[in-house]
Amino acid sequence: MDIFLQxxxxxxxxxxxxxxxxxxxxxxxxxxxLINFAHGDVVMVGAMTATSVVLGLVGHFGDVSVFxxxxxxxxxxxxxxxxxxxxxxxxxYRPLRRAPRLAALITAIGVSIIIQNVAMMAWGRNYLNFxxxxxxTVFQVGDARLSMLQIAxxxxxxxxxxxxxxxxxxxxxxxxMRATAQNREVAGLMGVNINxxxxxxxxxxxxxxAVAGVMITSYYGVAQYTMGFMLGLKAFTAAVLGGIxxxxxxxxxxxxxxxxxxxxxxxxxxLTNGVFGSHYQDVFSFIVLVVVLIFRPSGLLGERSGDRA
Numbered sequence: 307m308d309i310f311l312q313x314x315x316x317x318x319x320x321x322x323x324x325x326x327x328x329x330x331x332x333x334x335x336x337x338x339x340l341i342n343f344a345h346g347d348v349v350m351v352g353a354m355t356a357t358s359v360v361l362g363l364v365g366h367f368g369d370v371s372v373f374x375x376x377x378x379x380x381x382x383x384x385x386x387x388x389x390x391x392x393x394x395x396x397x398x399y400r401p402l403r404r405a406p407r408l409a410a411l412i413t414a415i416g417v418s419i420i421i422q423n424v425a426m427m428a429w430g431r432n433y434l435n436f437x438x439x440x441x442x443t444v445f446q447v448g449d450a451r452l453s454m455l456q457i458a459x460x461x462x463x464x465x466x467x468x469x470x471x472x473x474x475x476x477x478x479x480x481x482x483m484r485a486t487a488q489n490r491e492v493a494g495l496m497g498v499n500i501n502x503x504x505x506x507x508x509x510x511x512x513x514x515x516a517v518a519g520v521m522i523t524s525y526y527g528v529a530q531y532t533m534g535f536m537l538g539l540k541a542f543t544a545a546v547l548g549g550i551x552x553x554x555x556x557x558x559x560x561x562x563x564x565x566x567x568x569x570x571x572x573x574x575x576x577l578t579n580g581v582f583g584s585h586y587q588d589v590f591s592f593i594v595l596v597v598v599l600i601f602r603p604s605g606l607l608g609e610r611s612g613d614r615a
Contacts, residue, residue, distance in 0.1 A: 321564020346538015
């Protein structure tokens with residue numbers, strides 16, 4: 307029972323990050339039907355940028371407070387990721403809007419490879435260690451341990467998700483996004499600036515990716531130029547699990563995937579008599595993806611065109 311509770315906490319923490327990244331996938335897919343496989347690498351750039359900023363602050367000023375460190379990391383990484391997402395949309399994806407989907411998919415993979423190689427040239431091949439600026443405050447929940455950082459990640463993700471839902475359903479931009487998701491041509495005839503709406507979707511998704519990058523590098527303590535590949539695949543799996551194109555589905559899928567992965571890694575050893583260990587946790591993400599695609603291709607909540615954004 308103690309292991310179960312601890313794995314639930316770990317799963318919800320990881321799932322909160324997966325959900326943020328999955329929202330970026332589902333926003334873009336909901337509007338233009340593009341699976342932006344470079345989105346995970348935008349998260350990586352956010353993580354690497356945040357780590358570099360905090361390393362620079364610590365190297366320059368010595369001890370800095372956690373609020374200054376994380377605040378500076380967010381203030382720098384969010385504009386960097388937004389600029390990267392906007393540039394990718396403007397240069398790589400916009401000319402291919404009327405092209406076959408396979409062309410856009412291959413382009414997205416190419417953009418991912420380009421971002422990875424540019425990041426490798428900028429930061430090198432080695433791991434960057436996130437400086438120790440966050441005090442490891444830990445609370446006991448039974449015999450499980452819940453850190454202040456885990457609380458901050460789960461609470462911060464929940465607030466961002468609520469804010470995004472309010473943006474989509476209560477603002478003019480959100481109305482334009484939902485109209486564009488339903489029918490791009492008709493929305494354009496009604497006065498919606500399609501280019502602005504699509505760019506806004508990339509900008510918002512990239513901002514979420516930057517926040518997720520700061521969360522994941524501060525939680526695990528390391529960042530590296532290849533980290534976005536596996537994270538992106540897991541977030542895409544989460545989006546498909548919940549129903550890609552559905553904001554609520556992306557949130558649900560991210561949390562469920564985190565729980566499945568954590569519980570699987572915690573119990574796979576005992577269930578298989580030691581044949582498989584916890585390092586097989588990544589396998590569960592793709593088992594889930596295969597099962598969902600076979601038995602429910604539209605995801606758990608399905609794709610609701612009226613609520614897409």
